[in-house]
Amino acid sequence: MNKKNGQTVGAVDPGQSLTKRVGRLQFFGEEFVLDTVSGLFYRLTPAAHLVLRAHEQGVPTQQFSGILQQRYGIDPASAVRDVELLLNQMVSMGLLDQQPHRPQEIRA
Numbered sequence: 001m002n003k004k005n006g007q008t009v010g011a012v013d014p015g016q017s018l019t020k021r022v023g024r025l026q027f028f029g030e031e032f033v034l035d036t037v038s039g040l041f042y043r044l045t046p047a048a049h050l051v052l053r054a055h056e057q058g059v060p061t062q063q064f065s066g067i068l069q070q071r072y073g074i075d076p077a078s079a080v081r082d083v084e085l086l087l088n089q090m091v092s093m094g095l096l097d098q099q100p101h102r103p104q105e106i107r108a
Contacts, residue, residue, distance in 0.1 A: 025056060025095065035095060042093070047072070051086050055096065061087070 026034040030049045033042050044052065050071060051064050059067070064087075065079035074082070090096045 025052070027053070027056075033095070038094065042095070047082060048086050048090075051083065052090065052095070 024035060024037055026036055027049075028034065028041075030046065031044060033044055033049075033052065034040070035042065047068060050067060054064060054067055055061070061083075064083045065076065068074060068079040068082055069076060072079075087096065091098045
C-alpha cells in the first residue's frame with residue numbers, strides 16, 4: 001500500500017474502473033503530461049502514454065492490456081502485469097483516482 005496525501009492507497013485491479021479527473025491532464029506530445037491541479041509535469045514512457053490517453057478517451061480499463069498487446073506484440077500475462085504496474089503508479093502519483101473495488105473477471 002502507498003500513502004497519498006495521508007491516505008492509504010491500495011493496489012489497482014486492471015478490471016477496476018478509475019475515476020477520470022476531467023480536464024486535469026494536459027498532454028504535450030507523447031512524452032509529457034501536465035497535472036494542471038498540482039502543476040507537476042510527468043515524463044511518460046510510450047506504454048504509459050498509450051494507457052493514459054486511452055483512459056482519457058474513455059476506454060474501459062479492461063481493454064488496456066489488449067491495447068498494449070496489440071501495439072507491442074507482448075503476451076497477455078506481461079500486458080496485464082504492465083497495466084497493473086502503470087495504473088498503480090498513476091494512482092499513487094495522483095494522476096488517476098481509484099474507485100471502490102468491484103471484482104470483475106479479467107480477460108486478456
